[in-house]
Amino acid sequence: KAGVTQTPRYLIKTRGQQVTLSCSPISGHRSVSWYQQTPGQGLQFLFEYFSETQRNKGNFPGRFSGRQFSNSRSEMNVSTLELGDSALYLCASSSEPPGQGYTGELFFGEGSRLTVL
Amino acid sequence: DQQVKQNSPSLSVQEGRISILNCDYTNSMFDYFLWYKKYPAEGPTFLISISSIKDKNEDGRFTVFLNKSAKHLSLHIVPSQPGDSAVYFCGAAGNKLTFGGGTRVLVKP
Numbered sequence: 129k130a131g132v133t134q135t136p137r138y139l140i141k142t143r144g145q146q147v148t149l150s151c152s153p154i155s156g157h158r159s160v161s162w163y164q165q166t167p168g169q170g171l172q173f174l175f176e177y178f179s180e181t182q183r184n185k186g187n188f189p190g191r192f193s194g195r196q197f198s199n200s201r202s203e204m205n206v207s208t209l210e211l212g213d214s215a216l217y218l219c220a221s222s223s224e225p226p227g228q229g230y231t232g233e234l235f236f237g238e239g240s241r242l243t244v245l
Numbered sequence: 246d247q248q249v250k251q252n253s254p255s256l257s258v259q260e261g262r263i264s265i266l267n268c269d270y271t272n273s274m275f276d277y278f279l280w281y282k283k284y285p286a287e288g289p290t291f292l293i294s295i296s297s298i299k300d301k302n303e304d305g306r307f308t309v310f311l312n313k314s315a316k317h318l319s320l321h322i323v324p325s326q327p328g329d330s331a332v333y334f335c336g337a338a339g340n341k342l343t344f345g346g347g348t349r350v351l352v353k354p
Contacts, residue, residue, distance in 0.1 A: 234291070
């Protein structure tokens, strides 16, 4: 079974630009979550989608947005990039939404490393 | 508002000894807890989990303990091996999965 695939793996942008990251979940998984990893901040929750609906959103500014398509693939977009947006962005999929009695695990992709200059 | 905290950013241990990683949480609504392990340039991988109705779960060299009254959980690795050197994240599930800041473990040969 193929794992979670994230593209691109690495990218460099300049301040003010926007970026779109893509995530293909494990086949059959309908829930996709996004996390930002920065040194010292751990894994910060961005948002979670299930069946094309955003169920939860973390404490990030409106510049961060996402969506999920009918095939469960997800994209996240960051507009007007700032230097502080440099991070590893991780996507995770699961068969059911985390919480609400779900006791399974999240399966993470390898991440997209964004550098903002 | 950090609902999940790992107060030790790093831990160094000798090969063969026990590694103890700690995690504290504030939200009593969390009902499921997980530990993930992350190597550089890889995504986190699931290690072990525990339901809030239990106080211990064991899987080989890994044991997770949960103290609900103290809102505290710990991960024990016995014996520690050099391949265990990684960053470990504690996660707590309510309506979403919230992670701590991570603990970097270095196992010295």
